[in-house]
Amino acid sequence: MKPLGWLLLLGGVLTGCASNQEFACGVVASGVRPPAAQGLYQVMVTHIDGQAVVSKASYRLRPGEHKLRLVELIDDPRLGVSLRDRSYREMTLWVEADQQFSLAARFDPASQSAEGGRYWEPTIWQQQAQVCSLEP
Numbered sequence: 001m002k003p004l005g006w007l008l009l010l011g012g013v014l015t016g017c018a019s020n021q022e023f024a025c026g027v028v029a030s031g032v033r034p035p036a037a038q039g040l041y042q043v044m045v046t047h048i049d050g051q052a053v054v055s056k057a058s059y060r061l062r063p064g065e066h067k068l069r070l071v072e073l074i075d076d077p078r079l080g081v082s083l084r085d086r087s088y089r090e091m092t093l094w095v096e097a098d099q100q101f102s103l104a105a106r107f108d109p110a111s112q113s114a115e116g117g118r119y120w121e122p123t124i125w126q127q128q129a130q131v132c133s134l135e136p
Helices: 003-022
Strands: 026-029 043-048 058-061 064-072 088-095 099-107 120-129
Touching: 026 088, 043 058, 043 099, 064 099, 064 120, 088 099, 088 120
Parallel strands: 026 099
Antiparallel strands: 026 058, 043 064, 064 088, 099 120
């Protein structure tokens, strides 16, 4: 093949890679029930990058850093914090393309202070490969 042919072929391959990156995403899941036996409970995502979101089981996000606001859904009888005293927590997450990040609330029954929601921490309890695309 002539040098011009190689350049055109290489240009086509690189264009394909660029367009795949344009639609790359990762999945943030809060609808998967974590193992309560490990002190993990479901959370609900209320904001992503400062924007309120409609509650759903998962969100497709572009790769990179995202700030999430989460509300815990702890239903452990040991939780001595009233519903009105429960609070949200912020979490910064680095989303990777074609990965699913399952979120949870890690309940600490020994730290049951309603102040600042110290009785729980947001955590990633599972990460696994999942093909993701933002293509329409």
